[in-house]
Amino acid sequence: MSSMSDRDADRPAALDRCAEPEPAGGSPDGFALAERHESSLLSLFELSNALGVLPGPYEIAQLALLNLMGHFGTSQAALWLLSDDGSNDAVPLRGFGVRDALLRALGSALERYAVEAFANSNAPIVLIELSGEDRAPEAALAADAGLAVVAPAAVQGDRVGLLAVGRRMSGEPYQPIDLEHIAAAAGMVGVALQSARNYHRMQEANRELRQINDQLREADDLRAAFVRNVSHELRTPVAILVGYLAMLDATDLTPEQRKRVAVLEAQCQRLDLLMQNLLDFATYARERLSLQEEEGNVAPVLRDYAEARRPGILQAPREFAVTIAPALPRVRFDRRRLVQVVDALVDNAVKFTPVGSRIGLTAGVVPGDASSGVAIEVTDNGPGIERAHLATVFEPFRQIDGSMTRSAGGLGLGLALVKQIVERMGGTLEVESEVGVGTTFRVVLPGA
Amino acid sequence: MDDTYSLEAAGSRGNAVLFRVSGRVDARSSAQFLEHCLEACAPRANLVVNMAEVTFLSSSGVGALMVLSERTLSQGGRLRLVLSSAARAPLRLLNLDRFLHIDASEDAALAACEA
Numbered sequence: 001m002s003s004m005s006d007r008d009a010d011r012p013a014a015l016d017r018c019a020e021p022e023p024a025g026g027s028p029d030g031f032a033l034a035e036r037h038e039s040s041l042l043s044l045f046e047l048s049n050a051l052g053v054l055p056g057p058y059e060i061a062q063l064a065l066l067n068l069m070g071h072f073g074t075s076q077a078a079l080w081l082l083s084d085d086g087s088n089d090a091v092p093l094r095g096f097g098v099r100d101a102l103l104r105a106l107g108s109a110l111e112r113y114a115v116e117a118f119a120n121s122n123a124p125i126v127l128i129e130l131s132g133e134d135r136a137p138e139a140a141l142a143a144d145a146g147l148a149v150v151a152p153a154a155v156q157g158d159r160v161g162l163l164a165v166g167r168r169m170s171g172e173p174y175q176p177i178d179l180e181h182i183a184a185a186a187g188m189v190g191v192a193l194q195s196a197r198n199y200h201r202m203q204e205a206n207r208e209l210r211q212i213n214d215q216l217r218e219a220d221d222l223r224a225a226f227v228r229n230v231s232h233e234l235r236t237p238v239a240i241l242v243g244y245l246a247m248l249d250a251t252d253l254t255p256e257q258r259k260r261v262a263v264l265e266a267q268c269q270r271l272d273l274l275m276q277n278l279l280d281f282a283t284y285a286r287e288r289l290s291l292q293e294e295e296g297n298v299a300p301v302l303r304d305y306a307e308a309r310r311p312g313i314l315q316a317p318r319e320f321a322v323t324i325a326p327a328l329p330r331v332r333f334d335r336r337r338l339v340q341v342v343d344a345l346v347d348n349a350v351k352f353t354p355v356g357s358r359i360g361l362t363a364g365v366v367p368g369d370a371s372s373g374v375a376i377e378v379t380d381n382g383p384g385i386e387r388a389h390l391a392t393v394f395e396p397f398r399q400i401d402g403s404m405t406r407s408a409g410g411l412g413l414g415l416a417l418v419k420q421i422v423e424r425m426g427g428t429l430e431v432e433s434e435v436g437v438g439t440t441f442r443v444v445l446p447g448a
Numbered sequence: 449m450d451d452t453y454s455l456e457a458a459g460s461r462g463n464a465v466l467f468r469v470s471g472r473v474d475a476r477s478s479a480q481f482l483e484h485c486l487e488a489c490a491p492r493a494n495l496v497v498n499m500a501e502v503t504f505l506s507s508s509g510v511g512a513l514m515v516l517s518e519r520t521l522s523q524g525g526r527l528r529l530v531l532s533s534a535a536r537a538p539l540r541l542l543n544l545d546r547f548l549h550i551d552a553s554e555d556a557a558l559a560a561c562e563a
Binding site: 075 | 475482509511512513514541542546547
């Protein structure tokens with residue numbers, strides 16, 4: 001630089017205050033030293049503050065280099081990131097005053113040099129003062145490019161990066177205090193680079209998790225579509241069966257034949273209900289259930305349902321006790337869905353209790369915050385559900401292992417679907433159970 | 449004085465591009481400051497940065513000036529500075545005020561570019 005030549009032209013004002021004029025390039029005296037200490041602390045403070053909030057390695061490099069260049073008054077500085085795969089590759093993060101191609105070559109050279117030079121100590125090395133055997137070709141290359149000091153950006157002894165700063169514009173040498181400053185800055189940069197690297201890894205892990213999650217969701221969509229298709233396909237023959245059974249029923253049959261046709265019809269309806277549940281669930285998972293809500297009293301709906309359901313329950317005799325409190329509060333509900341819910345719960349009770357058990361359907365008032373709601377309970381005095389299984393009874397495709405389940409059959413969709421329907425109506429579904437005593441499912445619909 | 453950093457790109461004056469900076473030029477603002485000024489760097493173009501309203505110039509800010517000085521020089525131009533006392537202090541401490549071109553006023557800096 002041309003301006004370098006007039007180095008001695010006029011004395012800097014700061015030094016004019018000193019008793020002994022300091023020769024340019026010599027060591028600063030006491031007053032200037034104190035000022036430098038203060039400046040060093042301020043500079044490191046700025047660096048540490050700023051590094052605390054910087055996201056990426058590039059920003060870290062940019063800031064650290066500007067800070068160091070400003071502090072030392074040099075127009076050259078560079079930071080390389082070492083790859084963490086053990087390959088000793090040094091990738092230039094940022095360099096000032098060094099051409100890009102040279103920057104890359106210098107990184108590899110300096111890292112080769114660093115392996116030995118920083119084997120025992122992470123203290124910065126003044127490249128331009130090396131001589132004799134110490135002046136390795138790699139160090140000489142960097143020094144010739146104008147880089148005066150190199151320091152490892154290390155975290156607990158592990159090099160994360162390499163930091164180099166250029167010759168000072170003032171021509172002053174790097175003093176021990178300056179090297180301490182560089183060591184401290186390089187340490188901060190090391191920590192910042194390491195946390196940026198960890199942050200990046202965490203981001204990467206999160207991204208992978210998101211991907212897996214998306215794949216799972218896709219798989220779930222596929223499954224739902226498959227179930228929808230299968231349900232449609234299965235329902236068609238069942239509908240045809242039901243039609244032909246009705247035609248058969250209308251013909252001249254013996255009482256024995258008529259009884260068997262009735263069994264076939266009942267089983268067909270059952271099959272259709274299962275299919276309906278399956279279809280609903282698949283549809284719900286994809287598009288959510290459609291509701292046709294109305295505001296009113298659930299009592300007539302429940303009474304009608306109980307009347308229709310009673311004969312089926314009494315076939316394989318179980319007691320079916322229905323208790324509906326008078327003057328239930330009005331709630332919002334979908335008539336068809338409510339019947340589906342109660343039917344699934346009653347069905348569940350029938351499925352998991354032996355012949356002769358008692359099944360109860362009750363509806364009563366629950367006090368609510370603003371207005372009272374309705375609690376509909378389906379209780380049984382069956383074997384009960386073990387505590388460990390209670391938490392999962394509402395999960396799809398979940399049935400408790402055991403002989404009772406296998407004999408009971410079903411798809412394990414009922415309760416999951418029921419819960420979703422109830423929640424869509426703004427209600428809650430809870431279960432209480434005690435092994436050997438029985439189980440209670442409680443649907444609470446909030447008051448309208 | 450207002451500490452908030454702001455940069456005014458005051459456009460071309462003759463063969464110089466003029467910037468007026470005010471407030472704090474520190475770790476928070478120096479990268480932005482540098483980026484904007486570097487965009488104006490062109491072969492043989494002079495850069496005048498008026499820092500008369502700068503309230504604080506940190507190491508990072510000085511670093512940005514180092515980069516600008518080197519860049520303009522390597523392209524055959526000059527960086528000329530107008531400094532507030534707050535901006536001058538760190539440059540003096542680093543003995544940099546002898547190596548950077550510092551002018552007493554914006555007019556003087558622009559005039560020096562014409563010379």
